[in-house]
Amino acid sequence: xxxxxxxxxxxxxxxxxxxxxxxxxxxxxxxxxxxxxxxxxxxxxxxxxxxxxxxxxxxxxxxxxxxxxxxxxxxxxxxxxxxxxxxxxxxxxxxxxxxxxxxxxxxxxxxxxxxxxxxxxxxxxxxxxxxxxxxxxxxxxxxxxxxxxxxxxxxxxxxxxxxxxxxxxxxxxxxxxxxxxxxxxxxxxxxxxxxxx
Numbered sequence: 001x002x003x004x005x006x007x008x009x010x011x012x013x014x015x016x017x018x019x020x021x022x023x024x025x026x027x028x029x030x031x032x033x034x035x036x037x038x039x040x041x042x043x044x045x046x047x048x049x050x051x052x053x054x055x056x057x058x059x060x061x062x063x064x065x066x067x068x069x070x071x072x073x074x075x076x077x078x079x080x081x082x083x084x085x086x087x088x089x090x091x092x093x094x095x096x097x098x099x100x101x102x103x104x105x106x107x108x109x110x111x112x113x114x115x116x117x118x119x120x121x122x123x124x125x126x127x128x129x130x131x132x133x134x135x136x137x138x139x140x141x142x143x144x145x146x147x148x149x150x151x152x153x154x155x156x157x158x159x160x161x162x163x164x165x166x167x168x169x170x171x172x173x174x175x176x177x178x179x180x181x182x183x184x185x186x187x188x189x190x191x192x193x194x195x196x197x
Contacts, residue, residue: 001024001124003016003124010029013027015176023189039057047077047090051075055123059125071126072126074125075121077092080118081115083115084107096152105145108141117136118179120180121133122181122185123188124188131188142155150170162174
């Protein structure tokens with residue numbers, strides 16, 4: 001299957017290639033006129049609603065082009081912090097761009113409850129059929145930003161399954177092995193594999 005990943009994030013594309021290409025699926029970024037799609041970020045509570053809205057937008061962008069019959073993949077993820085009632089959740093990208101990681105650390109200065117989880121949903125859509133998988137990575141928010149790798153909230157997120165480092169301190173391979181996105185993509189590879197049998 002030729003899968004066009006609707007994202008402007010090259011890290012996400014690389015992770016998807018690593019997970020799905022061994023199954024024979026070709027994964028490449030969705031480019032419209034040479035550019036990654038610029039989505040109108042829907043103001044929705046759940047990650048799935050956001051992901052399906054992005055698939056709909058991507059389909060409209062490639063309607064009538066040679067890409068029209070390709071599978072579209074969207075992955076949406078968010079950081080859900082226990083003591084903040086799941087905030088920033090589906091608004092994680094917007095919140096990171098406005099208050100930044102410093103802002104999140106300031107919000108948690110007065111609490112010892114630093115539990116959090118990354119959640120991801122990955123969806124492939126082709127000819128009206130969809131395949132979906134979710135992933136969760138439990139962890140906690142660090143006291144300070146640590147590490148230079150990864151992206152997003154990685155410098156302040158310490159996964160429970162790790163060795164005490166933030167995701168930004170891990171290699172891409174180590175992070176992918178336990179990450180929410182890695183789990184969602186692994187699950188997606190399994191449902192796509194069983195669908196093609």
